[in-house]
Amino acid sequence: MGRGTAIGRVRGLGSAKHGAHHWWRQRLTSASNFFLMGWFMLSLARLPALDYAGVHAWLGSMWVAVPLVLLVISVFYHFRLGLQVVIEDYQHDESRTVLMILLNFFAVGMGAIAIFSILKIAFTATTGAAA
Amino acid sequence: MASRPINRPLSPHLQIWRWGPHMLVSILHRATGTAMALGGTVGLVWWLAAQAAGPEAYATWLWFFRELAGGAIGYVVAIGLSWAFFQHMSTGVRHWILDVGAGYELKTNKTGAMATMVVSVVLTAVFWAYILGVK
Numbered sequence: 001m002g003r004g005t006a007i008g009r010v011r012g013l014g015s016a017k018h019g020a021h022h023w024w025r026q027r028l029t030s031a032s033n034f035f036l037m038g039w040f041m042l043s044l045a046r047l048p049a050l051d052y053a054g055v056h057a058w059l060g061s062m063w064v065a066v067p068l069v070l071l072v073i074s075v076f077y078h079f080r081l082g083l084q085v086v087i088e089d090y091q092h093d094e095s096r097t098v099l100m101i102l103l104n105f106f107a108v109g110m111g112a113i114a115i116f117s118i119l120k121i122a123f124t125a126t127t128g129a130a131a
Numbered sequence: 132m133a134s135r136p137i138n139r140p141l142s143p144h145l146q147i148w149r150w151g152p153h154m155l156v157s158i159l160h161r162a163t164g165t166a167m168a169l170g171g172t173v174g175l176v177w178w179l180a181a182q183a184a185g186p187e188a189y190a191t192w193l194w195f196f197r198e199l200a201g202g203a204i205g206y207v208v209a210i211g212l213s214w215a216f217f218q219h220m221s222t223g224v225r226h227w228i229l230d231v232g233a234g235y236e237l238k239t240n241k242t243g244a245m246a247t248m249v250v251s252v253v254l255t256a257v258f259w260a261y262i263l264g265v266k
Contacts, residue, residue, distance in 0.1 A: 027230070030223050037216065045261050050197070052182070052189045059182055079168035086165060106172075114176045117183035 022081060029078035036071040060125025065118050072114045080107040152244035159248075160222040163215035171212050213258055218251035 043064070048054060058064055080103060087099045148154065174196075181192040196205030225243050228234050234243050 027227070030227075034220065034223070037220070041213070041216070041258065045258060045265075050193065052186045052193075055182060055189075059179075076172070079164065079172070082164050083168055086161060110172050110176045114179050117176075117179040120183045121179075 022084070026078065026081045029074050029081070032070070032074040033078055036067060036074055039067055040071055056121060057125070059118065059121045062122065065122035068118050069115050072111055072118070076107050076111040076114075080104070152241055152248070156218075156222050156225070156244045156247050159218055160226075163219040163222075166215050167212060167219065170208070171215070174208060174212070210255065210259060214251060214255040217254040217258075218247065221247035221250040221254075 043058075047058060059068070083103050084100065087096055087103065091099055177192055181188040196202070196208065225234075225247050228243070234240055
């Protein structure tokens with residue numbers, strides 16, 4: 001291992017074995033997004049209206065709540081990976097670290113609110129079972 | 132030890148190359164993804180949280196998207212997001228094909244890029260024709 005140039009210090013170390021991790025997770029979640037978002041768009045189109053009671057009954061069904069929680073996990077993880085690449089492409093100084101921390105807060109925070117809301121509706125639904 | 136600043140010439144960027152459909156859909160993929168991640172997320176989470184909070188909170192959400200400015204905000208956002216989703220989805224499927232090493236011949240690549248834009252516009256039109264036709 002050399003001590004001089006940047007390339008000299010890493011030459012011979014081999015790969016960190018993490019190179020494909022981000023790429024693979026992005027592809028894996030793109031596939032789950034494809035099916036979950038396809039289901040979600042069809043369901044939205046088929047909702048009779050956007051009124052409170054109708055949407056509440058729809059969200060109260062287990063067959064809506066479970067795929068919707070999975071959708072939030074898959075989509076939010078996917079956009080967290082995607083926006084990481086955007087930040088890495090355009091930010092080259094300390095702002096990169098700040099934005100990455102903000103991105104993680106945003107993705108995890110918004111995901112927590114979304115999942116909590118879905119579960120709260122599903123666990124307190126009274127008409128959901130029949131919907 | 133300390134890394135020195137590197138002042139090598141940069142490769143030509145967007146303003147140098149002649150634009151083609153493959154460049155456009157590449158940018159569209161990133162732009163639609165970013166728009167959905169920031170705007171779509173806020174709209175979706177607000178929708179779910181308002182549903183969980185109760186009828187009054189949900190009425191505010193409905194007012195913002197269905198009544199404010201004559202419901203224009205809702206339609207612009209919803210049609211925009213649905214198109215963004217279909218565009219991101221079709222360029223995403225194109226990425227799967229490119230990932231296995233297919234579709235890099237110039238003509239095939241250009242046709243594939245054009246196809247993603249045709250698919251996104253057609254699916255958006257079908258989506259909204261169904262919603263507005265049924266109700």
